Amino acid sequence: MSNSTRVLSCIQPTGDVHLGNYLGALQNWVRGQHECDAFHGIVDLHSLTVTEEPGIVGETTLSLAAMLFAVGLDPDDATVFAQSHVAEHSQLAWIMQCNVAYGELSRMTQFKDKSVKRDGQFISAGLFTYPTLMAADILLYDTNHVPVGNDQHQHIEITRDIAIRFNRRFGETFVLPEAVTPAAGARVMSLQDPTSKMSKSEDSGAGCVYIVDEPAAVMKKFKRAVTDSDTGPDAVRYDRAAKPGVANLLEIHAAVTGRTPEAVADDYEQYGALKVATGEAVVATLDPIRIRYIELMDDRGELARLLRVGAEKARAVASVTLQRVHDAIGMVPA
Numbered sequence: 251m252s253n254s255t256r257v258l259s260c261i262q263p264t265g266d267v268h269l270g271n272y273l274g275a276l277q278n279w280v281r282g283q284h285e286c287d288a289f290h291g292i293v294d295l296h297s298l299t300v301t302e303e304p305g306i307v308g309e310t311t312l313s314l315a316a317m318l319f320a321v322g323l324d325p326d327d328a329t330v331f332a333q334s335h336v337a338e339h340s341q342l343a344w345i346m347q348c349n350v351a352y353g354e355l356s357r358m359t360q361f362k363d364k365s366v367k368r369d370g371q372f373i374s375a376g377l378f379t380y381p382t383l384m385a386a387d388i389l390l391y392d393t394n395h396v397p398v399g400n401d402q403h404q405h406i407e408i409t410r411d412i413a414i415r416f417n418r419r420f421g422e423t424f425v426l427p428e429a430v431t432p433a434a435g436a437r438v439m440s441l442q443d444p445t446s447k448m449s450k451s452e453d454s455g456a457g458c459v460y461i462v463d464e465p466a467a468v469m470k471k472f473k474r475a476v477t478d479s480d481t482g483p484d485a486v487r488y489d490r491a492a493k494p495g496v497a498n499l500l501e502i503h504a505a506v507t508g509r510t511p512e513a514v515a516d517d518y519e520q521y522g523a524l525k526v527a528t529g530e531a532v533v534a535t536l537d538p539i540r541i542r543y544i545e546l547m548d549d550r551g552e553l554a555r556l557l558r559v560g561a562e563k564a565r566a567v568a569s570v571t572l573q574r575v576h577d578a579i580g581m582v583p584a
Contacts, residue, residue: 253286258393258427260291260333263310267317269459269532270438270448272539273505276321278433283328289391289564290323293333295340295383299376300368315557316546317461320539331560333387338568342386345575347379349416354408355381360401385409390568392425397432420578436505441475444494462540465533472529475499477521486518496521503528506535 259279267276282288294311301307311332323330333339355361358381365373376383388396388409396406406429413424438448442457450458459471477495488511490497500511503524507514518524546553576583 255394256287256289256391257282257395257397258289258291258388258391259397259432260293260296260387261314261318262293262296263307263314264297265310265450266460266462267314268448268450268461269502269536272321272461272536273436273438273502275432276318279318279328280322282433283323286395288328289393290318290328290330291333291387291564292318292331293387295333296380299364299374299380302372312550312553313547316543316553317539319546319553319556320543321461322539325556325559329560329563330556331564332557335557335561336390336564336568338390338565338572339383339386342390342568342572342575343379343383345416345579346382346385346389346412349419350382350385350408350412354411355379358404358408360404381405381408382412385412388427389413389424390571391564392567392571393427394425395430396427398429399432403429416575416578420575420580423574423578436501438502438505439494439498441471441498444476444498459532459536461536462543463536464540465537468533468536469526469529472499472525472532473522475525475528477525483519486515486521486524488512488515496524499524499528503531506531 259275279288279290292311292314294307297307297310311334315330315332318330319325355378361378361380364377368377384405385408388406389412398406406427410426413426417423440446440448440457441459448458450460456471456474459468463471475495475498477499478493480493486496486500487493488497488500497511500514503509503514504511514524518527
């Protein structure tokens with residue numbers, strides 16, 4: 251991938267970042283910022299579809315921004331910005347709504363899924379029109395590649411459909427984005443239920459390691475990690491199907507030390523030693539990030555400055571695209 255390839259990856263500010271987020275995605279973002287023209291939007295406007303109390307979105311946006319900079323995203327290399335700081339997102343979203351059919355939005359599986367989950371609660375119209383804001387997010391930046399999981403492919407398809415329709419109606423205006431499979435990050439499972447992905451929605455929290463966890467808390471979670479009752483000489487071996495708990499520890503250890511799970515397994519004969527060593531390796535990786543995160547959260551002025559840098563870089567691209575859209579339609583110049 252060349253430095254001229256523009257890649258957009260957005261993330262919603264929905265709570266604490268955990269080890270699975272870091273090893274599964276954010277670590278790749280940090281590497282990728284040197285290989286492409288990387289844009290990372292903190293999509294706070296998308297959060298409004300389920301936000302019903304004041305003061306929450308702003309704080310989670312700042313927290314996520316601090317975390318993105320703490321893990322190593324460099325404002326000189328990557329464009330890191332809050333979506334609401336770039337007014338063109340909202341402005342283009344309306345034009346996107348006017349170029350998509352009601353039937354197309356009705357077929358979006360994510361709206362159906364989220365509506366069912368909120369059955370009996372307030373269901374925002376924003377949940378229905380959400381794909382048009384996502385389309386604006388992508389098309390504003392002449393994005394070439396959008397790394398997405400399987401559950402997001404439908405959003406890229408509808409974005410392309412809207413862009414193609416607009417280009418046919420008003421002339422070639424938008425770059426057509428491509429969905430790409432993100433570089434495979436580590437698949438981190440819960441320390442208490444190694445058959446389920448690590449998740450912040452887990453009730454007890456004992457299976458989920460947060461980046462903001464103190465080292466002692468991290469070690470406690472790893473020491474209590476679920477393994478199995480095998481006590482043979484080859485108990486510590488890499489076999490995801492037969493030994494999911496042990497395999498999870500080996501994969502985590504391998505991911506933070508740059509080795510293979512098999513090579514890590516060769517170093518240990520007992521689960522206790524593996525748990526302690528894995529916890530220590532994770533602490534060595536996460537603690538510098540945690541310390542930098544705390545520094546940034548304690549210096550709101552610096553955090554605001556870093557977000558301003560990103561917003562200015564983002565607006566420099568987004569404003570040109572929006573003007574091109576207005577010109578293509580033939581709207582009266584301001």
